[in-house]
Amino acid sequence: MSRIGKRPVDLPSGVEAKVSGQTVEVKGPKGTRSFTATDDVTLTVDDGKVSVTPRGSSKRAKQQWGMSRTQIANLVTGVSAGFKKELEINGVGYRAQMQGNTLKLNLGYSHEVNFDVPQGVTVTCPKQTEIVVEGADQQLVGQVAANIREWRKPEPYKGKGIKYKDEYIFRKEGKKK
Structure with a gap:
């Protein structure tokens, strides 16, 4: 289990996220950024939080789980604080x-x-x-x-x-x- 991947990414006020397929688009005061995840993970947005869950239990899915969550967290930090x-x-x-x-x-x-x-x-x-x-x-x-x-x-x-x-x-x- 990925300790990093388990935690959802909180969206601060003024930041909104949209998921379409495997792409997350984050808009905030400092601009718009997007990230395309691999097919090994599933992305969802609920209640101002972006969650990442692995598809299957392969080694690659577990690797992509934590990495994708961190990439999305960096997008949120970038568009809010920079x-x-x-x-x-x-x-x-x-x-x-x-x-x-x-x-x-x-x-x-x-x-x-x-x-x-x-x-x-x-x-x-x-x-x-x-x-x-x-x-x-x-x-x-x-x-x-x-x-x-x-x-x-x-x-x-x-x-x-x-x-x-x-x-x-x-x-x-x-x-x-």
Whole structure:
């Protein structure tokens, strides 16, 4: 029995879900998202709750049960509260700023890095050394944050680079005489 799959997904106020076949469509204040489940599970909506039940007792049905419930819970969280990743820039002269739909990064290269922000994600720079990525799609928010971080990963000696706000950088000691 899946402990995760057994719990129904509660729909907060202002969020509504519709099931048609194997597709769940969730509407909320931050937009509309949908998820198509496999044929191994059955989806139902009752009393402001979305329930997922397995069809049969095969191993695949049990795997899809918990995964489908989690995907639906992420849809509900995305359209109601949204997802957020915070990045920090460390290094002398390293900074970021938004210009229209482009994130401009100065990361110690001989040129400025221009990162085009994809549709469905908003990127803001409250300070020159902070980047906030927000959106309704958890996967897209994480991917955009990872792509920004990829331009200059934090190095272990001085910690220079782009890191997640809660990330710990394992520091190394420099060369000794």
